[in-house]
Amino acid sequence: MTPMTDLFKRSTSLRPSHAARLGARRGLCLALSLLIGLGQVTPAMAQIDPDDVPMAAPRIPGARNLSTELKIEGKRVTSDFIVAVVNQEVITHTDVDKRVARIEESVPDRRRLPDPATLRQQVLDALIDEKAQVSFARGIGLSISDAEVDTAIENIAAQNQLTLAELRQRMVSDGLDFERYRGSLREQILLQRLREREVMPRIQVTEEEIDTFLREDPSAQAESNLNLAHILVRVPEGSGELAVRQLQQRAEQIRDRAAVGMNFTQLVRENSEDRDTLESGGAFGLRPASTLPPLFVNAVRGLKVGEVSQVVRSNAGFHIIKLVERENVAQARYTQQRARHILLRTTPKLGATELVAKMKGIRKGIIEGQASFAQMARQHSEDGSGARGGDLGWSSPGQYVPEFEKVLITLQPGEISQPVVSRFGVHLIQLIERREVQLSEAQRRDAARAVLKERGFEAAYEEWARELRQAAWVEIRDEP
Template structure:
């Protein structure tokens, strides 16, 4: 069966430029670079991503490893994307054009650009805007599949939360955050002593190169088996409590540019570098209390009709014909409908970006015109704003999130490795003509 699939896919990648003449020449427009279960990775996809990475590296004055090493990482990412996209299809996960446009609009706002300016920037950087949109869609789908799959694997005992809250209270003056880089030198599952020794030798060599001043991002792209390899191994900013205990004990109070490792984990040997350090102390945070009405578009109810329905509700509220709570109970499709759409007190940054941005423009008592989020169409009534002491009111929520984040990275890597191990993957050698 696998051979049949491979034959069909390879033949389908060839398009004959002329069929009638017996001596017609064949023109290779594309080829299959890899088979991933029932899907494929095309050579054009590999070349597009390679070109994009090289453009970004050039604009950032970032050096890159050899084309061969870079291609290995690119193939690895595209294979993972293919697996997650196939899983999304089975799970029924989709990102609509409206959701995608909203996400890109938020990205443009974050860069202080209009959508038109953002589009032009993508084109000016040498990319196809249509391909860029689809790449963003793939990233959103992959993230959703990963979160859905990994979340159910993480269990956090109540006692573990209580223990962390105690530690946090003892560390109220410790608000240091670390910007970390990570390189993973993998070894096979059930590795023998020879394989373990070989992996550790490679890891020691990496540490030696880093201590001698070699570029961390370049080595990560070349050598790391971690999911962040193509990002130069960048793990972003993390509080000491969010870093896996195995690393945090070695990193705590270490200065910038410290290299720690190799550290043996279940996946391989990890090498961590402190790229930067900053202090951050947040005593108070703003919370908002709002109501909303959610209408989800469907095959029967289009986006335009959902928006018009909500505009009608606003007219009723402004005319005094109905209250917001009454309409929410009757029409809202969210879980808060039974409470008249009441969302309770919450940190606005915890909401969908479109929802958060809408709240940011509102004053207490305001009604917001219909807008689209990743969940559907909303209208909002903002009731109140307040500042709270985050350390006294949100310790339990914060502790849970810290523990979840601590476990999520390792568990997602473990889940992805299991997923790949169970998949049928065949990579074809590059034609070096």
């Protein structure tokens, strides 16, 4: 966890809040936008997959997101031993050690953590819950194919700006074992899919609850939802006046570069010290303004979408904030984006690494004016949109797979992304334009239903996890 997280007052408990599990709660209009266009997938838009789940933080009970961290599991140590067995699933001393270490690393202020014995017991309980769920998933025949794991690893390598060979080397230098890493990812994806399948159907929303939400809930009446991105220049505790001035000057220089149109995502990767948002180009995702730090909301007040704020100071350091997207919920409007892409599909002979290199060459040709994006799409793209110059038409938030959408929202009209890896292959994306769209009453009700189902996930998950834990055979073993 970075100093930035203090602004959001995130919980340090091992069972994360609903906000930690789902990302911040989405506003009414965003929830609707997740529903728009479902079932309308065509060959020309093959990268769209509304059933995909966003990729973010690691495996804690209830987490619906997939970790893109490289330090998930390390090598077994020779002195390792079993501390618990859940049905046929084993938990080792090393498993507990590594989870404890990861939590301690994420919370610099140890005073916010329970005492070591309590923390270790909570971690063990969390792992028991996970193993009970893994056992259940296997019992009902749910499994994750090698191809799905390979795609996840290729995407993680790309998000960490690494080739597969570089990722393997990084693991060796960090003392990680590649096969255990694959096993950890497979288990994460399995749990992710199981929880979506088993928990969401338990959540029922009545028409009366929707009426009450639309009439009374602040989330339905809020002025706006905001998607903000930021660059953090951290100010270490105890920094002297001179050091603070130098850091502020550095932040001002970064802000000046962003203000004249330099790629904000690239500036984030090169400068931001908030590791939680590095992979998303500094973006927090669309959230109700009331859930964002007032400092940030005030900084972008009066800005147009795409503009950056002046440098602002928080307890964490100096921030440069970009207004990526704004929704006016009271007027029931949301933002659509029109984009085009080039898709190169992976094959047994051509993996993502080779295709990323080829796509960089295509991008270079477009940037240098050798051909237009549309011409390159017609020549190279391997889906139905190629004949239309890669044009995907208008889309709503949540309509594309997360890897694709995460990059799309960071682009300015006309801007071309770096190669993006998804389960469908390697994409090159260009944003054409954005627009605001009015919602119908039926769409507002669908959106309200989605928001209420998300709010109900916490309680439904806890009940389901408790049932699996009670039904599982659990043996706790003493240390040798």
